[in-house]
Amino acid sequence: MERKxxxxxxxxxxxxxxxxxxxxxxxxxxxxxxxxVFTKHFREGKLIHECDQGGNIFTTQGMNYMLExxxxxxxxxxxxxFYVGIFKNNVAPALADTASAKLGAGGTYGECQDADYDSPLxxxxxxxxxxxxxxxxTNSASPASFTMAQSITVYGAFLSTVSAKTATTGYLxxxxxxxxxxxxxxxxxxxxxxxxxxxxx
Numbered sequence: 226m227e228r229k230x231x232x233x234x235x236x237x238x239x240x241x242x243x244x245x246x247x248x249x250x251x252x253x254x255x256x257x258x259x260x261x262v263f264t265k266h267f268r269e270g271k272l273i274h275e276c277d278q279g280g281n282i283f284t285t286q287g288m289n290y291m292l293e294x295x296x297x298x299x300x301x302x303x304x305x306x307f308y309v310g311i312f313k314n315n316v317a318p319a320l321a322d323t324a325s326a327k328l329g330a331g332g333t334y335g336e337c338q339d340a341d342y343d344s345p346l347x348x349x350x351x352x353x354x355x356x357x358x359x360x361x362x363t364n365s366a367s368p369a370s371f372t373m374a375q376s377i378t379v380y381g382a383f384l385s386t387v388s389a390k391t392a393t394t395g396y397l398x399x400x401x402x403x404x405x406x407x408x409x410x411x412x413x414x415x416x417x418x419x420x421x422x423x424x425x426x
Contacts, residue, residue, distance in 0.1 A: 281401035318400035
């Protein structure tokens, strides 16, 4: 089968100062956010499993919120900006995911509720970071810890802007399905370390 070569006129691109600048500086003009999730699983006070769960996905809703806060007129959502949640449905987070569709008691993530973990008792734990350094921030000094109330499998974690476990408002910033799901029982403690890095490409 003979392949046809379709000529492309690059004259307009070559003649555009803006296009030439964009092509020349393409690699240095980008910026990327990366979220890395680490888990520690304790039983009767002993560490029984530790895992780098891999990189998460930032949702379009979350990216839009960051842009509005950084470059627009949107105010930050309170003093404790983000909260860490965990979920028990075997689902893979996607770019189009939103808080209204995925979070809360009826969301498709199966966000863990009061019956699933008893500490924190009512709300999700805050995402508390140290000062950002070298383009990275982390809650490793104050990990989000969940003391479980029953035997379930925890499939992933996420960051959102509203504290209540039942909330379907606010913003779903990012989420990660664990590489290794955690089968927990009553009184197990699951610790979530969420590290976010910003790189220029």
